[in-house]
Amino acid sequence: AQKVTQAQTEISVVEKEDVTLDCVYETRDTTYYLFWYKQPPSGELVFLIRRNSFDEQNEISGRYSWNFQKSTSSFNFTITASQVVDSAVYFCALSRYNQGGKLIFGQGTELSVKP
Amino acid sequence: EAQVTQNPRYLITVTGKKLTVTCSQNMNHEYMSWYRQDPGLGLRQIYYSMNVEVTDKGDVPEGYKVSRKEKRNFPLILESPSPNQTSLYFCASSPQAGGLYEQYFGPGTRLTVT
Numbered sequence: 240a241q242k243v244t245q246a247q248t249e250i251s252v253v254e255k256e257d258v259t260l261d262c263v264y265e266t267r268d269t270t271y272y273l274f275w276y277k278q279p280p281s282g283e284l285v286f287l288i289r290r291n292s293f294d295e296q297n298e299i300s301g302r303y304s305w306n307f308q309k310s311t312s313s314f315n316f317t318i319t320a321s322q323v324v325d326s327a328v329y330f331c332a333l334s335r336y337n338q339g340g341k342l343i344f345g346q347g348t349e350l351s352v353k354p
Numbered sequence: 355e356a357q358v359t360q361n362p363r364y365l366i367t368v369t370g371k372k373l374t375v376t377c378s379q380n381m382n383h384e385y386m387s388w389y390r391q392d393p394g395l396g397l398r399q400i401y402y403s404m405n406v407e408v409t410d411k412g413d414v415p416e417g418y419k420v421s422r423k424e425k426r427n428f429p430l431i432l433e434s435p436s437p438n439q440t441s442l443y444f445c446a447s448s449p450q451a452g453g454l455y456e457q458y459f460g461p462g463t464r465l466t467v468t
Contacts, residue, residue, distance in 0.1 A: 272453025284444060284459035291453070330397070334453030339404065340385050341412060342446075342457060344397040 241266045243333050245345035252321050253353050260316040260348045262331030268292075270336035273307065273314045278328040278347070287329075290314065321352045356381045358460035360445050366466045367435055375430045375463050377445030383458075385451045386428040390414065390441040391462075397444070403428055404451050435467045 242265040252258045264273065275287040288298060290307050298305045302319045318325055328349045332342040358379045367373055379386065387402040389412075399412030403422040417439055419431040428447075432439060445460040 274453075274456065276459075282442070282464075283461050284446075286456045286458070289453070289456050336452060339402055339410070340387060340448055340451040340453065340457065341399045341402065342389075342397070346394075346396045 241268075241333055241335060241343050243331050243343055243345035245329075245331055245348050247348045248346070249349045249351070251351045251353065254323060255320050256352075257317060257319050258321050258350065258352075260318075260329050260331075260350065262314045262316065262345060264312050264314065264331070264333045266312075266333060266335070268335055272334040272336070274332040274334065274342065275305065275314075275316050276330045276332065278330065280327070284330070287316075318350075321350075323352050323354055326350060326352045356458070358445055358447055358458050360443075360460040360463050362463060363461060364464050366468065368468055369436055370434050373432050373435060373465075375432075375443060375445075375465070377428045377430065377460060378426050379428075379445075379447040379458070380426065381447065381449075381458065382425065383447040383449050384425070385449070385457075386422065386445065386447045387412070387457070388418070388420065388428070388430050389444045389446065391444065392441050400430070400443075402451075435465075437467050439465065440467045441465060 244263045273290045277285045328347045331345045384405045388400040389397045391397045401420040403409040443463045446457040448455040448457045
């Protein structure tokens with residue numbers, strides 16, 4: 240069965256701290272896709288990144304970076320120098336290659352960045 | 355502007371009164387899907403549509419219906435809503451099914467059934 244686990248339910252940091260959100264996934268597929276979405280207090284879901292299972296290269300986008308390690312089935316997300324605007328719920332999700340487009344979401348991590 | 359729109363954004367209704375939540379996308383996407391978000395349960399797929407006239411059940415389809423008569427629209431129908439369908443609903447679309455593409459989400463519809 241496919242599953243995504245975000246063990247950190249809530250994280251609270253002070254502005255300018257670095258913070259890492261953990262994501263561990265389970266799948267027997269060799270081809271799959273991983274995603275991160277952000278849900279700010281306004282409620283919408285904002286796409287952050289997509290990674291396929293054959294691309295383990297880490298990615299950096301501004302203050303955001305992602306570390307994908309197939310050996311540990313993890314796809315962790317780091318925010319460097321956090322800001323109050325980063326306060327949101329962050330979801331990690333898994334999609335299988337040949338099973339429609341269903342996203343299997345983790346439970347989400349609520350990040351609170353205090354000034 | 356490329357977007358997925360949902361209406362209404364907020365709805366309070368009573369048990370048994372049929373309702374429809376509309377979803378429309380202007381990106382010519384083939385794939386559309388509905389999710390519901392509940393505290394402690396996360397986001398779960400209700401129904402999806404690979405393309406026009408092709409729909410299939412997701413993980414929690416009970417109590418819902420959908421139709422896909424046009425590529426751009428994918429309404430969610432609750433024939434006889436019950437309190438356990440109180441939830442935050444999201445419509446999503448992507449160019450094709452599968453994980454090759456990101457899914458674009460609508461703004462959400464907060465439904466309360468009393």
